[in-house]
Amino acid sequence: MSVRLLVLIPAAAAISLALSAAVDAVALPLFLDTTGTVLATALAGPGAGIATGVVTSAVNTLRNPTFWPFVVVQIIVALYAWLAARAGLFRSLKTAVPAGLGLGVLAAATSTPISYVVFGCTTTGGIALTTALGRALGLPPLGACFFGSFVADFGDKAVTFALVTSVLHALPRRTAARFPWALRAVGIAGSAGPA
Amino acid sequence: MARLTLERVSFWYPATERPALRDASLAVAPGEVVALVGNVGAGASTLLLVAADLAPRVVGGMIKGTVDFRGRGNGEGGRGIVLPTPWTQLSGMAFTVRDEVAFGPANLGWPRERIAGAVDRALDALGIGALAARDPATLSGGELQRVVIAGIVAMEPALVLLDEPTAELDPEGAGLVWRLVRALAGDGCSVVVATSDLNALPEVAHRIVWMEDGAVRRIGDPALLAENALCEAGLATTVADVWRTARLGAPYPLTVAQAEERWRQ
Amino acid sequence: MSRRHPFTLLALVAALTALAWILPAPAGGLGTAAAALALAAAAGPRRVLVPALVTAAPFWLFLLLLHDVPSTIAIGLRLTTMIASVVWVGALLPPGRLVEAMVAAGWGVTAAYLFAAALSAVPLLKARAQRIVDAQRCRGLSPRGGLGRRLRALRALALPLVLSVLHEVDERALALETRGFVPGARRTPLAPPRDGTGERAARWLLLVACGAALAWRIAWRG
Incomplete structure (x- = not known):
């Protein structure tokens, strides 16, 4: 692995964790904590993406001990983003947002069993509250749990994909050309393939 | 026998049509201090990256011509570069200044005693011994700049490449860096420095390389910094510039001391 | 405890958390939670124990909202074990020491x-x-x-x-x-944490204990 890709991984992980400051400023119910994972995947392939997801979870665990079981979700996100990048779905917002919504469903389906088995569905205040709402609406426990995760993930992943698409398009070509998959992800043919 | 030789080197960054460096030739002897002067986009930073074996190896892009370095790889007996943005040059792996400076020597696999000695000398040379236990994340720009330079010096390189090493420093810090450059050269280390601190150069540099638009325009001794052409390009020392503006007649003096001497005559 | 090798501390956290899930509820969880809270209290009642309890509290609240009392106690004790032990190791282990341990371990x-x-x-x-x-x-x-x-x-x-x-x-x-950084290369550890035979044995012991508990639990159930 080149030193540049090695540097990209912790930088992307730190992006995932620092974006909460921007989210707080606009008061939206988002996490964006997989942004770095999606970005690293789109720029440098699935290996970099998975590594970013694992590092993000490890560092996040130091601040909130309940995060580490969700490393599985980070890995699923990296693999999904890899397929999306190969399919050219970061080419425009029109393709990226639906792809992000799809990831939202997948991420919710992944985090539900973890949340259910490990936490009894009580992860983070917002999700627990929507889960309680699901229970109040008469859903069975597992169904309410999925409902809670789904509400949290659905919009979050769509915004994540939209943000990564914006970044890829705003990146100057001279910078983008230094990452092996960046140009291909936005649909510009050329230097594809690991450097 | 030159330590670093560039022969007709051209370099293109990735995804660019115009070369950032055009047909540049330069030889640097052991113990020599060579200063690159030029305006933004002149190619000085690119020349340093090429000399450091980072372009195109790490940066990517395309090179023509030959670069010859007589020394070992990176670090010890090798070459080290200091880039102008100190906050991006922290390793990220050290939680104290002492460990940050020791990062390079540790990568070279030196025994711990040798690392400790080299780190102490480097901290001392940059006047930052008092910061040794601080977290690098809490330092000011000027302090960071010194830490980063110390991190390179601690690796005991044979060629040091400095890109605007005094940009973040106050006059006292800048003076310290220039004294360090002379001391390094005194120990046989070669130094190539790109700087806009032109007034310091007559005391520090053995030779001046004037770069423009990616090419080497002229190479000469420090008196070059008092010539008309460099005055016009905004690359002369302040004294020379003032002397010229006051129409006191060529040749212009380089430094205050020279001006005083000329004035008495 | 803070003088112990970083890997020993991490092994202890992993073992406590694993045992909280492996051992039958609620007695098992009670034991591991008590152990984790005792470690946190020993490290500093204000600095470690209080943050751990504050982090765990909302989970108990939501558990009560979503589950009956026996499940609340079972899951709550597991979560308390996990949270208290991770908060404990976070307070006790400076990241620099962990990095040194990783480098020293090759x-x-x-x-x-x-x-x-x-x-x-x-x-x-x-x-x-x-x-x-x-x-x-x-x-x-x-x-x-x-x-x-x-x-x-x-x-x-x-x-x-x-x-x-x-x-x-x-x-x-x-x-x-x-600065001579080569991915995958070995470098000189600057201050390698001390790792004694006793600590190594303790780490193995923790691993064996978890394995034995798991085997016992499976056999006991089946």
Whole structure:
């Protein structure tokens, strides 16, 4: 692995964790904590993406001990983003947002069993509250749990994909050309393939 | 026998049509201090990256011509570069200044005693011994700049490449860096420095390389910094510039001391 | 305890957490939670125990809301074990020491770098994000308005942050290269933590205990 890709991984992980400051400023119910994972995947392939997801979870665990079981979700996100990048779905917002919504469903389906088995569905205040709402609406426990995760993930992943698409398009070509998959992800043919 | 030789080197960054460096030739002897002067986009930073074996190896892009370095790889007996943005040059792996400076020597696999000695000398040379236990994340720009330079010096390189090493420093810090450059050269280390601190150069540099638009325009001794052409390009020392503006007649003096001497005559 | 080898501390956290799930509820969870809280209390009642309890409290609340009392107690004790032990190790183990241990154990610099660099970058990036927020507020950014306006505002905040990080990736790579950093290479550990035979044995013992508990639990159930 080149030193540049090695540097990209912790930088992307730190992006995932620092974006909460921007989210707080606009008061939206988002996490964006997989942004770095999606970005690293789109720029440098699935290996970099998975590594970013694992590092993000490890560092996040130091601040909130309940995060580490969700490393599985980070890995699923990296693999999904890899397929999306190969399919050219970061080419425009029109393709990226639906792809992000799809990831939202997948991420919710992944985090539900973890949340259910490990936490009894009580992860983070917002999700627990929507889960309680699901229970109040008469859903069975597992169904309410999925409902809670789904509400949290659905919009979050769509915004994540939209943000990564914006970044890829705003990146100057001279910078983008230094990452092996960046140009291909936005649909510009050329230097594809690991450097 | 030159330590670093560039022969007709051209370099293109990735995804660019115009070369950032055009047909540049330069030889640097052991113990020599060579200063690159030029305006933004002149190619000085690119020349340093090429000399450091980072372009195109790490940066990517395309090179023509030959670069010859007589020394070992990176670090010890090798070459080290200091880039102008100190906050991006922290390793990220050290939680104290002492460990940050020791990062390079540790990568070279030196025994711990040798690392400790080299780190102490480097901290001392940059006047930052008092910061040794601080977290690098809490330092000011000027302090960071010194830490980063110390991190390179601690690796005991044979060629040091400095890109605007005094940009973040106050006059006292800048003076310290220039004294360090002379001391390094005194120990046989070669130094190539790109700087806009032109007034310091007559005391520090053995030779001046004037770069423009990616090419080497002229190479000469420090008196070059008092010539008309460099005055016009905004690359002369302040004294020379003032002397010229006051129409006191060529040749212009380089430094205050020279001006005083000329004035008495 | 803080003088113990980092791997021993981590092994203890992993074992306590694993046992909390393996051992039958509620007695098992009660034991592991008590052990974890005792460690936290010993490390510092105010500095470690209180933050651990504060982190765990909302989980208990939501558990009560969503589950009956026996499940609340069973899951709550497990979560308390996990939270208290991780908070404990976070307070006791400076990241620098963990990095040194990883280097000394011959892991190569790659894993140590990924962890340490992300850890040290987060506070710096958060500060930068806050500066961007402040700057955009001066230019009239408001956290009000409809969803579309807020999303556009979010983009205006996030984009400069992410782009600035990507621009710096190259300079950081150059800086690491010039300082002899080679991925996967072994480097000299600067202050390797002491690792005695006793500690190594203790780590193996923890692993064996978890394995035995798991085997017993499976046999007991089946």
